[in-house]
Amino acid sequence: MELMTAAEIDARYHFACEVAQAAANRAYGFYQQRNQLEVEHKGSDLQDVVSIADRTVEELARSLIAERFPADDFLGEESGGGNEQARCTWVVDPIDGTSCFLNGLHNWCVSIGVIVNGEPVIGVVYDPNHRELFRARAGQGAFVNDAPMRVHSGQHVRDGVMGVGTSHRVTPETFVPFISALLHQGGMFIRNGSGALMTAWVAAGRLIGYYEPHMNAWDSLPGIVLVREAGGITNDFLSDHGLINGNLVLMANNRVYQQLTGLITQKVT
Incomplete structure (x- = not known):
């Protein structure tokens, strides 16, 4: 499998941030009209719900990624996919926290990860309610918006x-x-x-x-x-x-x- 260059990974990193924000903007429009959404349950789990918002936002993300990087693989919560042998796989949850989303709670986000040659190298989580973009690229640190992040220093x-x-x-x-x-x-x-x-x-x-x-x-x-x-x-x-x-x-x-x-x-x- 041909290794991806740093420039190729950087291009996907910057684009993942753009896609997350575009998807979140679309999701937020649905959020403001959530009482009009038709809700379905996945299988027999009454806590696992989905709406047209999830599907529409995922399709937006999928189409944007396919247009920019047509050779890349895609795994979405709503549409499936995923190939463990793929050179590059985008892994997307269009609305993580759908139950919160549908009930007017602010605890939801758009989640995008990218795997390159079998390793997770890009992570982007966008919270549109608080306008916080959590982003990281392997070897380049982690940031919320433009502020560097560090894990908790507690010892217990x-x-x-x-x-x-x-x-x-x-x-x-x-x-x-x-x-x-x-x-x-x-x-x-x-x-x-x-x-x-x-x-x-x-x-x-x-x-x-x-x-x-x-x-x-x-x-x-x-x-x-x-x-x-x-x-x-x-x-x-x-x-x-x-x-x-x-x-x-x-x-x-x-x-x-x-x-x-x-x-x-x-x-x-």
């Missing part, structure tokens, strides 16, 4: 607030023991309904870490790049076909990460 889970997420893809027995262990260590947690946004907050040092037993690639890959470039560490999400099947997500600074692995009942790779 009790030194900050932990972000957590869960879904009906895992049983309560997988998730609840972690919450119990965290509380027994003096820690505290939040869950805001958008995993992508919370991982961006880890990169910005607002949360001390993030854990979710199973997360999809379109929600997690941008934050993985953001956190690594902000000085934190994450598990190897792409192991065991994580791009297609999803995987556990764990991220924090080095000291807290090591502590968190001891609180989790799952195997962390």
Whole structure:
């Protein structure tokens, strides 16, 4: 597989920021008219919802990317796709936090990650409600708008607030023991309904870490790049076909990460 040049990656990085903002602007128009949207449920999970807004915004992102980089692969939450052998894959969640979006809560965002030669190298999360663009490119640091980001400097889970997420893809027995262990260590947690946004907050040092037993690639890959470039560490999400099947997500600074692995009942790779 031919390696991508730095200039080629930079071009995709800058364009990912543009696409995220264009998609968020389209999504925000729907948000202002959310009471008129028809809502559907995905399968039997009543918490997993989708609307015409999700599909329209994803199609916008897909078309913009295809026009600029027609040879690149695309994996979207609503339209699927994804090729683990592709040279370059764009991974997009048009509205992460759809339930929040539909209920008038400000905890939603547009999430874009780019994988090059099997490694996540670009992460962009745009929060239009607060006009914050979280962005990172491997080897170039992480930023919120134009301000550099660093992960939380705390040395123990009790030194900050932990972000957590869960879904009906895992049983309560997988998730609840972690919450119990965290509380027994003096820690505290939040869950805001958008995993992508919370991982961006880890990169910005607002949360001390993030854990979710199973997360999809379109929600997690941008934050993985953001956190690594902000000085934190994450598990190897792409192991065991994580791009297609999803995987556990764990991220924090080095000291807290090591502590968190001891609180989790799952195997962390």
